[in-house]
Amino acid sequence: MIGPMSGPDASAFTRQFVEEARDRLRSLGDLVLKLEVQPDSPRLIADIFREAHSLKGSAGMLGFADISQVAHQLEDLFVAAKRDARILDARAIDLVFRTIDVMTERVAELAGDPPTRSAVGGLEQPAAPFPEKPQSGTEPAPVAVTSANTAPSQRTAPASLRVSAEKLEDLAHLAPELVIHRLTAVERHAELRRLESVLGRLRDRIREARLTSATRSRPAELAEYADSLDTIHRRMRQLVRQVGDDHARLSLIAEALHQQVTELTMRPVATVFDSFPRAVRDLARNCGKEVELTMTGGNTALDKRVIEQIAEPLVHLVRNAIDHGLEPSPERVAAGKPPAGSLHIAAEQHGNRIRLSVRDDGRGIDSAAVRAAAIRRGVVTEQQVEDWDHARLRSLIFEPGFSTRTETTDLSGRGVGMDIVRVVAERLGGSVTVQSEVGAGTTVVLDLPMSLALLRVVLVEVHGELLAVPTAPIRRIVHLARRVAATQTFVELDGEQVPLMSLGTLLRMPGTSIGDTALLIDVGGNPAAFIIDSVREEQELVFQELRGPIQHWMLAGAAILGNGEIVPILDVQALFDQLAVPIAESAVSTAASVVPSSEVPGRVLVVEDSLVTGELLKGILVGAGYEASVAHDGREALEMLHRSRWDLVITDVDMPEMDGFELTRKIRADTLLCRIPLIMVTSRDSAEYKQMGFAVGADAYVTKGSFDQHQVLDAVRRLVRDGRPPAWDGAAT
């Protein structure tokens, strides 16, 4: 069937034709849509005629006789319509649309695309071969243009991406700039090497001079050296400034490059919206309804990946609105509404989120009907929904298993697939909500992130496990002597004493490996160094939030690496929030109180949910020669107490789940543990709490406000040595 044209250029011409035909068919579709609204516009008829005529011409030239012939019939029809527009009745327009579909499909076939219907495949009826005879004077002969695939098919996602020339040009401008800077860097490097060798020679001469200067001084020679040094110094200063400038400019280029590449993946929502006028028209016609479609915000930009995934849910929403939401005209008129139903699709940007809404003025969703259907389908039980309000009942339409094919039309006014809408929205880090009023209409709003957030991270290994640390707050990576990493709690970096701690320990990761690398991280001007095993590489990752039971106090989220492995992302802010209070106060005393000890005077368990306070107390105790461990909550404490023998428990009061009072009560109620002395440490400095502490069985009570390590150590020493006092009489502090 493909035309007679052959030779090496045939395929190039075919490609050109495909491009052109696509444009013309798209424009034909738009024009016919408009014609439906203004059926007797001579200008529209003339435009359509012209498009059909041009299409016939190019198809004929390339020998695509089938397309040419169909276009010819279209042309004939509009020649007749020029004389009498009345022949373009609803049936004729339908035929025109189907003709355009058939040609579009044939063109897609030429382009080598997989057979598709359109972006909204499921909405249309199978195409019929053109033409049935329009009721006009023209007599087009039937032509066998069969559609390759009449069943609705899923559009396969194209691997390629069309990019505007303008954006590519911007990128192209950046490339030569980068090359120029690379050349500059080479030059600067050469210059530095030259200076280095000059300096080297100068050093040798000065050494020589020193050897001989004992015999006689050579002021002229020294002056010469000084001059040389001065020249070198000036040149060096210049270089430093230049390299600084280079660095700044390169950063700008890198930033712009990053920005533009990100923008490349952004697409206007119109990519999806454009298919709606036609889809809505067809669907309304199928349902025998009149629908007036309005759309706003089509040029709102969204991440291409987000757009690809929301197309289908949006189609669901539109289909449901027309199919179930909007009433047929007579019903509308009877309800005092305009005969044509209104359907509004909108995209709006709010900060870095996009809100997509589909609004109709149809019959609305009857929450009582939803409730009844949900109970019947076993989605919820009657008791569960007893005190639910209308909005919450309506949200049941998003429950899987709520709607089924047999029930779409009668009760709820919504159809299959609402659960899919929600699944997709949530997968993209968004949400979906529905507002509705019986008799007035329904609005479904999809709230989505504008882009799938890319986060720049450094991948590090901690206790043998991979962890991602956001790059932004990392000041630099430092290497430590193993001895320093293993023993010190402070380290001097950049002329500053900064706290040094093991990231693995802070994260309560199993294993005890001590690395020789640390990340110097700075949040709000408070630097701290965190020991890790090693640094792997820097990367950009698609951030996913962690929700539900996996929520972790020190993890911001997680991401999937190229090899499918999951890597948790550290929440640096949360890490610093934990550290904030005690660092400044505790540091010096902890470091100073290291007392060598040959004999362990006792084993102390510190129960403390704040890592740093826990480690601080442990540090003080170890410093005083005790063996100490930290339990991070009451449950862990009880487990540890049962596992081995302890001489003393020091517990915080305010802890999640099981607080210090409850823990103390449990310890005192346990026949194995009830004799272990216990000190309560808390920031609650009130007589009432203190009383309560003693009442539940504490042997001493220390307030953090007046925290003094000697006071604590006194109490520890006394209790470890003497055991529990015979009666709790509020003995200490």
Place this chain on the structure above:
Amino acid sequence: MNPDETERPAPSDPIPADAGVSYLGVYVGPELYGVPLMRLREVARLTRLRRVPGVAANVAGLVNLRGEIVCALDAHGILGLPRASGTTPGYLLALHDFGFPVGLVVDAIGDIFRVDPNVLDDVPSSWRAERMACLTGVCRVQESVAGLLDLDRVVRR
């Protein structure tokens, strides 16, 4: 899965359609449990589990389910069974409808069975507290007794 297809009784089926709720039988250690099919998103063989230190004891870790990071809960821990070591990695039951991606790790998958919710047996009071807290009831499935899981309670424990 279309609930219509799974719940419509076969012609010879004695239980009327709306009386039966379908469950997937799963094994946790030697014990049989039923997971309501309606809440099941998919069942996948557990290949790689990323453990996360410092999270709740009932969380087994994170699983990459076709690009989505799913929180995998440890059925052993939740039901108070000792964690078997050196056994096969088992299966991940991805669940619907919790507002976050979540799944349950079990050892093996059994048959689908249907239960009339009105004729459930009570949970025997001799059972472990952890187990009782996670069940809506028990029923007989062929030769054994199956605990029917209340997923809301399982996930929120």
